[in-house]
Amino acid sequence: MAAPLLQTQDLSMHFGGVRAVRHVDFSLAEGELRCLIGPNGAGKSTFFKMLTGQLEPTHGQVLFRGQDISHAHAHDIARLGIGIKTQVPSVFDGLSVRENIWLAASRIHSGDKARGAVDDMLERVGLTDAAERLVGQLAHGQRQWVELGLVLATDPELILLDEPAAGMTHEEVNKTAELVREINRTKALIVVEHDMQFIRMIAKQVTVFNQGSVLVEDSVENIMRNPQVRDIYLGKQAAA
């Protein structure tokens, strides 16, 4: 079996008295798309933050292509090839769409190549017309795409999407799903989402988080039929 692209071993995060992530073993293959679901507070975003270096785990390891990145700086991890679209869009609001994407593209290209890459990315996320507008003035759905464009422009190997369809209209959700499928042709993705319709449009394998640890990992159809999964969403305690 080929070595996994990303692997976590016994990964844990404690904040004061709260155990946000508990002994998580997780593995993702090259080019795989995995969905991460679970009720609010299950630890998904915290898990992501440990993958990108925004948080240092209190215990356990994160391995990217076999390299231990558990305590690396966020900017070094980004350079290794992990990109994240955060839950609350984190973009450069005071700059134009073009400048936003340029900042990302120019990390791997220079001069004219960078400008060309920016134009390509603008088209890919459908924002060519809005290119000169200030990101802070865009609608929510558009800001999500700006962030997506930012992340893609650095050409990462692994892309983490934290609720990419949140707050979007039906059309925007469809478009985002299409974009995600297209990205998955060449890149690995982990997508956190609540929107089950969206998940069904993109996913094959789903990992379910609950109270900081992995409850079950299975295909989309099996997950949807799993009574434990239904219980944690409805509030009943899952069997220990």
Added chain:
Amino acid sequence: MNARTLNLLGLGVVGVAGIAFLVLVPRLFELDVVLELTVYMIMAILALSLALIWGYGGILCFGQSAFFGLGAYTYAIAMFNIGESTIPLLLAVLVPAAFAALLGYFMFYGRISDVYLGVITLTVTLILFNSINSTAGPEFHIGSARLGGFNGIPGIPPLNFPGNKGAPIDLEGMFYLATASLLATYFGLRLLLASRFGRIIVGIRENERRAELLGYDPRAYKLATFTIGGALAGFAGCLFANWGNFVSPTIFGLAQSAQIIIWVIVGGRGTLIGPIVGCIGIQWLTTALGANQPSGGSDLWAKIFANAPLIFGVILIAFVLLVPKGLVPTLGDLGQWLLSSFGKRKTRLQPKRAEEG
């Protein structure tokens, strides 16, 4: 390409105006006016140093006067010891830069942010003030230069043409040097800010976390920006020591620090022209308010304190509350609003054409 042509036009205007100013002033005005304008030019360079660090870099530095003072003192001390001005000039830039690099490393690699940056930088300049203020006795000297304590260091020899000790710069020459330096600084910074480096530090200012997640190390970029700003301020300090032939510890004081910040706020934080305008405007106001001598001596501050603090205080409060973006950006916004209302009127006259298009 409209924004870009406007940009180039602006640069052209500044360039032409600057050169005209450089050439015409000594011909049109008396020496005392030239002297006054020289210090305005020097302070404008100081303002630009903070504009870079704070306006573009987003680094809240309350102690920019520390680098200014270090530059002035370094020049004075080196000049008394060496006698020929090339090395003192170099040191006057390198010592503050090194100090900024050290302090910057301490702060940025310690992940200190915002408010705490302000407190630490303020404290640093106060440490310098307190330390140097108390070095009045003859036992406090570096080589043949006495530090002078609260008396300051008088009689600082002026710069000379490189390599030629016997050819010191005269007052008119000082004006040319200061103005040319200001123009060079302005255009140099414009180049820097248009470069990849410049655009990245603006990105870091806008959203440090996102810049980090894209793979940029914000600590390194902030350190570089802070060091360049420190070097610029040090250079301004060297010119200042030359201009008044005198330096005293008040250069490290709270009042000087406050001044620099006020220039940038009043002029406009996100621009370069703004702080220049703010600086020169306020300097002029200070002079008009009753300081009959060129700024520099320690008893000037005693005089100024009678009037200027009141007025500056009101200006600062008013600007923060009412014109938070500063003069130049607000005027820019006003201009844009006027232009766009002209545009609106045009389209209203030709509605059919727009629909057909």
Added chain:
Amino acid sequence: MDLVALLAIQVLYAIASLALISVGLAIIFGMMRVINLAHGEFLMLGGYAAIVATSHGISIWIAMLVVAPIVVGIIGVVIERTIIRFLYGRMIDTMLATWGLSLFLVGLTTAIFGNTTVGISAPLGSFQIGAYRTSGYTLFVIAVAIVVLAAIFAVMRWTRLGLIARGTMQNANMAAALGVNPPRVYAVTFGIGAALSGLAGAVLAPVSGVFPTIGVAYVAKSFITVIGGGAAILSGTVSASALFGTINQIATFVTTPVFGEVALLAAAIVLIRLLPQGITGRFFRRGL
């Protein structure tokens, strides 16, 4: 032995004066996250209030302990209503506006009182410790500091006002939902912080004299004490004052007063670097 006692008193005095000049700022910063750079001027105004009062025949004790806090407290409320309340949430802008306010107050007092130092003589005589004489006023300052800190503790812990203050500090929206009026709480808090600063300035006036720019000496030290202390108002102020006051006094004793100042400032920088949240960000976290 006498020297030890003398040094101990000096250290206590340094701690007490640091605590006194910082506690007003700590309350304002701790409650409202407002960085008031005009803090030094509140101290200065307290000194002038005491001096004006005494020159009109009021007893020095009443002038220092009653008149000064009330006058500066009222000024504080006015300032909060006219300037500060428009800038909540904008920390940098508050810093800048209060810096402007500081300049304004300096200019105003210079215009009214002139530039020279005005003094009051320290009213308590000196007394003997073995071979050394020390001023009785030193003990008075220490006593005032203890009383003030104890009073704040008592109010915060056992009164309704203290509970409202702590509640608003933790969660202003929730407090509002429960019927508390946050704007009024802020105005009162700022006023109380100002009043305490006025008190400190008045009490310290006999020691250093009063002149318009004396605020400069106070503002940096009180700032770094508050920020070094961290989020908890009382335990923060006390622990930071204790740390810095001791360092200051020992450094002064070993070298010179100027070095003592520098040592204090340097210690602050090191502390902020090591404990960016202040002392009570790490220790004594549950304290008041």
